[in-house]
Amino acid sequence: MLRVLIVEDEERLAxxxxxxxxxxxxxxxxVSDxxxxxxxxxxxxxxxxxxxWMLPELDGIEVVRRLRAARMNVPVLMLTARTQIEDRVEGLDAGADDYLPKPFAFPELLARMRALSRWPRETKRTDTVLSAGDVTLDPVRHAVWRDGERIELSAREFALLATLVRRPGQVFTRSVLLDTVWGSSPEVYTNVVDLYVSYLRKKLDREGERSRIRTVRGAGYTFDPHPAG
Structure with missing residues (x-):
């Protein structure tokens, strides 16, 4: 059964x-934002x-851009009421794979989805396996290994580690990690990032070695595949 994420803030249409x-x-x-x-x-x-296209918090174009920057190659069908050629070009250039203007007929939506879902699933899976140093993540299986040893992570822990591993060496601020992993929930505070980093370190790190998740003072966190010492 194919899994589809619908991102639409118009509740009735969603x-x-x-x-x-x-x-x-x-x-x-x-989801609605x-x-x-x-x-x-x-x-x-x-x-x-x-x-x-038009969403609260981040618009659809920015969502697609950030997914592609994170090397996520999941097919994306963009919906929008915009009809200008320039708008279509912008959406495709951002990384969308197809474009369907509103209002649309559901038979056309389903046909476009069938076309996009014909991507070879084995190729998609190979492309999404992430490796940095001796740490490997498979988002399809929701699995993590270090040196071939399986490590069990919660969904939030996995999302946080995947964000860091996709861009090793890049410094992520706490606010960016909060937005990426926890979304826009008003009940969540930035110190939850520190808490989950500590959870990950306990599961990933070994006694006497430097952590692969490095704290950058005054900035945030980065994943170091080969920590010195």
Missing amino acids: RLISRVLSEEGYATET GRSALARALAEPFDLLIVD
């Missing part, structure tokens, strides 16, 4: 898309994303 896709045999999940979409797409393996 429910309708979800219902139609469920009737067609897809497993669907719906860009930050939540980014967090879910980075944390869980989806076979296809349906992303509206």
Whole structure:
């Protein structure tokens, strides 16, 4: 069963898309803002994303740009009420794979989804396996290994580690990690990032060695595949 993430802030349309896709045999999940979409797409393996252009928090274009920057190659179908050629070009240049203007007919939506889902799944999976040093992550299997040893992580721990491992050496601020992994939930504070980094260190690091998740004072965190010492 193919998993589809629907990113649409118009509640009625989101429910309708979800219902139609469920009737067609897809497993669907719906979010209504860009930050939540980014967090879910980075944390869980989806076979296809349906992303509206105009979204709260982050617009659809920025969501797609950040996913592509993180080397996520999941197919993306962009929905928008914009009809100018320049808008279509912008969406495709940002990394969307197809473009469907609103209003649309559901038979066309389903046809475009079928076309995008014909991507070879083995190729997609190979491309999404992440490695940095002796740490390997497989987002499809939601699995992590260090030196071939399997490490069990929670969904949040996995999403946080995947964000860091995708860009080894890049410094991520706490606010960026918070937005990426936890979305825009008002109940979550930046110190939760420090807490989850400590969880990851306990599971990844070995006694007497430097942590692969390095604290950059005054900035944030970075993943160092080959820490000295």
